Amino acid sequence: MELGRRVGCPGMDFDSDAEIMEEISLLAPIYGGMHYDHLAENHGLQWPCPDRHHPGTEFLHKYYFTRGKGQFTITRHQEPCEEASKKFPFTLVTGRGSYHHYHTATMTRNSRRLVREYPQAKLEIHKDDCAELNIVNGEMVELHSKRGAVRICTQVTDRVKPGTVFSSFHFFEVPINRLTIDAMDPKSKCPEFKVCAVAIRKVSHD
Amino acid sequence: MIDLKELILPKANLIPLLRKLNKDNRLVVPVKNDHGDTLFTEIRDLDTTEIDLANQPQASLKPFFLPQQETLAHYSIDNDQYRFTTPKAAVDTIFFGVRSCDLTSLLYMDLIFSKPSKDATYYDRRNHSLIITLGCNQPYENCFCEATNSGPYLEYGYGLQFIDLGDSYYVSAGRGKGADLLEKWNYFFHEVEEEDHKIRYQLFLEARGQFSRNIQLTHACRKLQKETVPDEIWESLANRCYDCGGCAYVCPTCTCFSVDDKPQSSTAGIRVRSWDACTSGGFTRMAGGHNPVNRSSHALKRRFLHKLKYDFSSHGKASCTGCGRCVDICFGGVDITTFIELFTRQQNP
Numbered sequence: 314m315e316l317g318r319r320v321g322c323p324g325m326d327f328d329s330d331a332e333i334m335e336e337i338s339l340l341a342p343i344y345g346g347m348h349y350d351h352l353a354e355n356h357g358l359q360w361p362c363p364d365r366h367h368p369g370t371e372f373l374h375k376y377y378f379t380r381g382k383g384q385f386t387i388t389r390h391q392e393p394c395e396e397a398s399k400k401f402p403f404t405l406v407t408g409r410g411s412y413h414h415y416h417t418a419t420m421t422r423n424s425r426r427l428v429r430e431y432p433q434a435k436l437e438i439h440k441d442d443c444a445e446l447n448i449v450n451g452e453m454v455e456l457h458s459k460r461g462a463v464r465i466c467t468q469v470t471d472r473v474k475p476g477t478v479f480s481s482f483h484f485f486e487v488p489i490n491r492l493t494i495d496a497m498d499p500k501s502k503c504p505e506f507k508v509c510a511v512a513i514r515k516v517s518h519d
Numbered sequence: 520m521i522d523l524k525e526l527i528l529p530k531a532n533l534i535p536l537l538r539k540l541n542k543d544n545r546l547v548v549p550v551k552n553d554h555g556d557t558l559f560t561e562i563r564d565l566d567t568t569e570i571d572l573a574n575q576p577q578a579s580l581k582p583f584f585l586p587q588q589e590t591l592a593h594y595s596i597d598n599d600q601y602r603f604t605t606p607k608a609a610v611d612t613i614f615f616g617v618r619s620c621d622l623t624s625l626l627y628m629d630l631i632f633s634k635p636s637k638d639a640t641y642y643d644r645r646n647h648s649l650i651i652t653l654g655c656n657q658p659y660e661n662c663f664c665e666a667t668n669s670g671p672y673l674e675y676g677y678g679l680q681f682i683d684l685g686d687s688y689y690v691s692a693g694r695g696k697g698a699d700l701l702e703k704w705n706y707f708f709h710e711v712e713e714e715d716h717k718i719r720y721q722l723f724l725e726a727r728g729q730f731s732r733n734i735q736l737t738h739a740c741r742k743l744q745k746e747t748v749p750d751e752i753w754e755s756l757a758n759r760c761y762d763c764g765g766c767a768y769v770c771p772t773c774t775c776f777s778v779d780d781k782p783q784s785s786t787a788g789i790r791v792r793s794w795d796a797c798t799s800g801g802f803t804r805m806a807g808g809h810n811p812v813n814r815s816s817h818a819l820k821r822r823f824l825h826k827l828k829y830d831f832s833s834h835g836k837a838s839c840t841g842c843g844r845c846v847d848i849c850f851g852g853v854d855i856t857t858f859i860e861l862f863t864r865q866q867n868p
Contacts, residue, residue: 356554425793426777426793429799429801430762430801451808
């Protein structure tokens with residue numbers, strides 16, 4: 314609500330979480346019956362739950378697909394929007410870095426045990442690339458793309474191939490989406506977060 | 520020799536007895552919840568809540584004595600002076616339907632929390648508790664308490680021990696509060712007859728014969744005193760450990776914890792103790808990032824050696840009580856029985 318108010322969104326004056334859920338149930342048909350009292354009676358509900366009398370849907374596709382027979386679609390390969398180049402020689406992949414954190418870690422970073430297990434954003438990089446760039450494990454580097462830059466700590470690993478680097482998106486201190494691209498899959502509209510060209514620069518200490 | 524009391528409680532008298540006990544005590548018993556999980560639960564109404572003595576509770580008594588997270592103290596800073604307040608004292612609690620393995624685990628926790636000095640919060644709860652156990656006539660699928668010498672029936676440690684004879688319970692009293700309780704409520708009970716003795720002994724023998732797994736735990740403990748475990752065994756286990764911490768959390772004898780101070784404002788906060796697990800990478804990782812335990816190859820070494828080697832050499836007994844919960848929960852299949860089987864099968868080099 315605070316965020317909504319600050320960005321100037323009208324109607325951000327709910328008295329309770331339940332009231333927010335009421336509004337959601339009005340707007341999203343699959344959540345139509347998900348009022349707080351109904352949720353409590355049922356120990357939670359699974360969507361679709363179109364109205365207050367609906368018990369929720371335990372299995373969405375139990376005996377048949379809801380659309381009838383499954384539909385196969387042909388998709389032609391399309392090259393990523395941006396490939397590694399001379400100026401940006403690495404391919405950056407972003408994703409969930411560890412099962413200790415979930416998405417933006419607003420909940421998981423409240424747990425000290427989870428924070429201890431995965432305390433900060435890391436740029437996973439192959440040891441051959443490190444040697445070439447004269448970077449050591451744990452060194453702070455600058456990561457650049459055409460769109461922006463972040464500072465991030467390296468972690469030498471064999472989980473990524475040479476030429477590819479990986480970073481999680483859990484940590485607000487390292488806003489990795491300043492670098493990622495706004496291209497998306499034309500059919501699924503899934504953003505192309507897994508491929509963008511980046512350059513790694515040593516941080517100068519002078 | 521103290522003549523410890525043994526009496527028979529007709530099953531029809533169980534609820535009336537518990538009702539009496541519940542008047543002056545909080546009562547915690549196994550209850551099956553709406554999701555089908557049997558858990559130790561504080562019971563408020565004996566008439567509407569059914570006690571589940573058929574299934575093994577999914578969690579042990581550990582959370583009642585060492586909660587997953589507990590506030591040890593509140594602190595405030597007033598004129599540069601720290602002031603501490605400790606949480607409320609524990610209430611008298613009777614635990615009923617506790618299995619032999621879980622009581623044995625509690626006796627181990629007593630030992631851990633007594634050194635170097637008695638842990639105040641743990642012992643406050645412990646001193647306000649009375650444990651009524653139920654001997655197991657039918658071990659569960661993954662149980663192996665016979666191998667750990669912690670069941671199916673117990674010889675000591677309990678407040679009261681119940682053995683199910685069919686239409687009655689054979690009740691033995693431990694020292695102290697348990698014996699007092701039998702004395703106070705003796706009109707619910709009647710004397711033990713020769714036939715009851717025979718039935719009890721017969722049931723005990725049958726229970727011992729029903730374990731489906733033969734775990735060479737003592738052999739493994741002795742072998743560990745003389746031999747080192749080959750790295751290949753640690754690696755094969757670590758390969759399948761996903762660091763979920765499930766084994767440590769369900770284990771009734773895993774007592775590792777961490778303490779954090781959590782500021783609540785600029786002048787006040789709480790000191791919190793929460794469960795930890797030696798299998799986590801962060802448990803041993805140092806400030807500079809170096810980790811003396813290589814998780815990818817030796818993640819489970821500390822866990823198994825602590826339970827089977829170090830505790831065996833310092834207390835003469837492994838700190839595994841055969842409850843089988845880690846076997847139930849580990850989705851990688853690398854529980855303590857897997858280790859024991861791999862290690863005892865391994866020939867001397």
